[in-house]
Amino acid sequence: xxxxxxxxxxxxxxxxxxxxxxxxxxxxxxxxxxxxxxxxxxxxxxxxxxxxxxxxxxxxxxxxxxxxxxxxxxxxxxxxxxxxxxxxxxxxxxxxxxxxxxxxxxxxxxxxxxxxxxxxxxxxxxxxxxxxxxxxxxxxxxxxxxxxxxxxxxxxxxxxxxxxxxxxxxxxxxxxxxxxxxxxxxxxxxxxxxxxxxxxxxxxxxxxxxxxxxxxxxxxxxxxxxxxxxxxxxxxxxxxxxxxxxxxxxxxxxxxxxxxxxxxxxxxxxxxxxxxxxxxxxxxxxxxxxxxxxxxxxxxxx
Amino acid sequence: xxxxxxxxxxxxxxxxxxxxxxxxxxxxxxxxxxxxxxxxxxxxxxxxxxxxxxxxxxxxxxxxxxxxxxxxxxxxxxxxxxxxxxxxxxxxxxxxxxxxxxxxxxxxxxxxxxxxxxxxxxxxxxxxxxxxxxxxxxxxxxxxxxxxxxxxxxxxxxxxxxxxxxxxxxxxxxxxxxxxxxxxxxxxxxxxxxxxxxxxxxxxxxxxxxxxxxxxxxxxxxxxxxxxxxxxxxxxxxxxxxxxxxxxxxxxxxxxxxxxxxxxxxxxxxxxxxxxxxxxxxxxxxxxxxxxxxxxxxxxxxxxxxxxxxxxx
Numbered sequence: 001x002x003x004x005x006x007x008x009x010x011x012x013x014x015x016x017x018x019x020x021x022x023x024x025x026x027x028x029x030x031x032x033x034x035x036x037x038x039x040x041x042x043x044x045x046x047x048x049x050x051x052x053x054x055x056x057x058x059x060x061x062x063x064x065x066x067x068x069x070x071x072x073x074x075x076x077x078x079x080x081x082x083x084x085x086x087x088x089x090x091x092x093x094x095x096x097x098x099x100x101x102x103x104x105x106x107x108x109x110x111x112x113x114x115x116x117x118x119x120x121x122x123x124x125x126x127x128x129x130x131x132x133x134x135x136x137x138x139x140x141x142x143x144x145x146x147x148x149x150x151x152x153x154x155x156x157x158x159x160x161x162x163x164x165x166x167x168x169x170x171x172x173x174x175x176x177x178x179x180x181x182x183x184x185x186x187x188x189x190x191x192x193x194x195x196x197x198x199x200x201x202x203x204x205x206x207x208x209x210x211x212x213x214x215x216x217x218x219x220x221x222x223x224x225x226x227x228x229x230x231x232x233x234x235x236x237x238x239x240x241x242x243x244x245x246x247x248x249x250x251x252x253x254x255x256x257x258x259x260x261x262x263x264x265x266x267x268x269x270x271x272x273x274x275x276x277x278x279x280x281x282x283x284x285x286x287x288x289x290x291x292x293x294x295x296x297x298x299x300x301x302x
Numbered sequence: 303x304x305x306x307x308x309x310x311x312x313x314x315x316x317x318x319x320x321x322x323x324x325x326x327x328x329x330x331x332x333x334x335x336x337x338x339x340x341x342x343x344x345x346x347x348x349x350x351x352x353x354x355x356x357x358x359x360x361x362x363x364x365x366x367x368x369x370x371x372x373x374x375x376x377x378x379x380x381x382x383x384x385x386x387x388x389x390x391x392x393x394x395x396x397x398x399x400x401x402x403x404x405x406x407x408x409x410x411x412x413x414x415x416x417x418x419x420x421x422x423x424x425x426x427x428x429x430x431x432x433x434x435x436x437x438x439x440x441x442x443x444x445x446x447x448x449x450x451x452x453x454x455x456x457x458x459x460x461x462x463x464x465x466x467x468x469x470x471x472x473x474x475x476x477x478x479x480x481x482x483x484x485x486x487x488x489x490x491x492x493x494x495x496x497x498x499x500x501x502x503x504x505x506x507x508x509x510x511x512x513x514x515x516x517x518x519x520x521x522x523x524x525x526x527x528x529x530x531x532x533x534x535x536x537x538x539x540x541x542x543x544x545x546x547x548x549x550x551x552x553x554x555x556x557x558x559x560x561x562x563x564x565x566x567x568x569x570x571x572x573x574x575x576x577x578x579x580x581x582x583x584x585x586x587x588x589x590x591x592x593x594x595x596x597x598x599x600x601x602x603x604x605x606x607x608x609x610x611x612x613x614x615x
Contacts, residue, residue, distance in 0.1 A: 038436075136316060136317075136320055137320060137324075139316075139317050139320060140317060140319075140320025140321050140323065140324045141324055143317055143318075143320070143321050143592045143595060143596050144321055144324065144325070144588060144591075144592045145550045145553040145554055145588075145591050145592065145595060146550070146554070147553075147554040147557060148553070148554075148557070148572065148587070148588045148591055148592075149328070149588070151557075151572065151573075151576050151584075152325075152328055152329065152576075152584055152588060153328060154576075155576040155577075155579055155584065156328070156329065156579070156581070228443075232445055235445060236445065236447070236554070236558055239447055239558070239561070240557065240558065240561060240573050240576075241573065241576075241577055242573070242576045242577070255447065255448075255451075259451075259562075262451065262454070262455075263459060263466075266451075266455055266459075269451050270451065270452075270455070273445070273447070273448035273451060273452075274448075276445060276448065277443060277444040277445065277448050280443040280444070280445070281439065281440065281443040281444070283443075284439060284442060284443045285439060288439075
């Protein structure tokens with residue numbers, strides 16, 4: 001598994017300090033990983049989820065929020081492929097649009113937390129005075145169980161896509177900060193960085209060209225885990241009634257709406273539950289592959 | 303040793319202050335006026351002003367923080383907006399089911415996950431290892447509430463082995479108490495078992511490559527003794543660490559599991575408080591859970607010395 005080269009941390013200052021192996025090798029390794037059956041299945045499942053969510057409007061769906069009192073709890077019919085819920089809303093359509101919400105939340109939380117975490121982490125790793133204060137604040141945020149922090153944030157601001165996204169992103173930021181800070185601290189004392197400093201390299205060039213590129217590989221790995229964890233947190237929040245309202249169909253709030261009728265219509269809870277589990281399963285498997293390829297040091301430990 | 307514990311306790315103070323500050327800031331600085339929430343939708347401006355005054359919300363924010371911390375230090379978490387009971391009393395009345403659930407989960411996890419991890423490590427690369435790792439990926443990916451509903455469907459509704467939902471305190475007899483705790487414990491353990499089995503496997507694999515294991519083999523020690531006496535003991539530190547860190551996911555799990563199985567514990571209290579926007583209760587519970595988390599990790603640090611006497615403080 002770990003035949004790939006160790007991250008080239010120390011390099012001549014003329015060569016851009018790229019953290020990952022060359023793209024061609026990476027591509028080959030990823031293709032090789034796809035040959036393993038579980039990884040292949042995960043890849044296919046995740047691709048299907050993406051296709052379903054992107055093409056939701058043209059895949060035989062109806063309006064996912066259209067209420068139809070005449071058709072409450074319909075079984076599997078030609079009109080309703082997976083039946084309807086307590087309000088007569090089409091379960092199949094809600095599942096597909098729910099996939100959209102999950103992917104948007106996952107992607108959004110990943111991008112925002114990495115962007116903010118990267119900036120704070122670089123500042124913290126490079127400027128020692130700021131570090132003390134920043135890390136104390138981060139420790140404080142990390143000590144609060146993330147779901148509670150998210151619940152508190154949503155409950156006070158109301159459940160919209162934006163507030164849920166913020167609530168999910170905030171607890172993820174400290175983890176990114178710690179990761180970036182660690183990388184910056186470790187490359188600071190590398191000879192090539194010292195050489196660059198003694199050559200009089202300006203600070204932004206030093207950071208952008210010699211230090212930040214080292215964070216790319218670990219951040220991609222971390223990003224895949226944030227993606228999965230954000231999807232799970234959104235589903236959990238919505239399931240608890242502290243997330244998205246049911247006008248925005250999400251797998252979590254579908255389960256919340258269906259749980260009262262679980263004994264009568266288990267499908268209302270199980271279909272979104274299965275979609276959610278399959279998605280998380282495939283993302284986690286693909287994330288492990290990414291980690292094996294991009295971050296061999298971590299892979300050996302985990 | 304004692305000096306170390308005292309020192310570690312002191313070191314948690316800044317983190318706790320930070321937590322208090324973060325919690326306070328979130329609840330006071332986010333849009334949404336607690337007085338308006340308390341007063342309801344059709345309150346007049348005058349009523350709002352009166353509520354604000356009685357809650358001290360008209361004071362400068364720093365004064366408010368000072369007053370709040372002062373009360374906190376005296377063990378006063380304020381009064382619930384919903385039930386007008388002191389938050390501390392409310393927490394006390396709901397702590398039972400949560401403690402029962404958390405304890406049974408940790409016990410089950412250690413009993414199952416550590417042997418699973420050891421088995422996987424011993425059969426590294428073989429099908430048993432792959433099976434354990436596959437179970438672990440599943441446990442990690444399938445959310446607690448999905449596992450919960452699958453268990454209810456299978457074991458309660460189809461097979462009728464367990465009651466569907468609810469809670470009976472131990473005082474009502476052990477059997478009804480335990481019966482209602484089995485499914486929640488199984489559901490909640492999923493993630494935790496996955497986490498601990500994984501770490502156990504990788505730490506054992508790492509330790510088995512050490513020189514002293516080769517020495518033990520060379521002197522003719524039995525494989526079993528090597529595994530249990532030499533390897534497991536040395537792998538204990540990362541295992542205990544992950545159990546400590548996993549308490550955070552345990553707390554999340556408690557909130558969700560109590561909702562699925564209708565257990566009247568602290569997790570349900572969180573959800574009820576959130577839905578009613580009962581912010582003193584939300585504040586109190588977040589503080590309680592965070593402090594518990596910090597303290598458990600302190601205990602974990604101290605446990606290191608028990609498992610690894612080389613670590614001296």
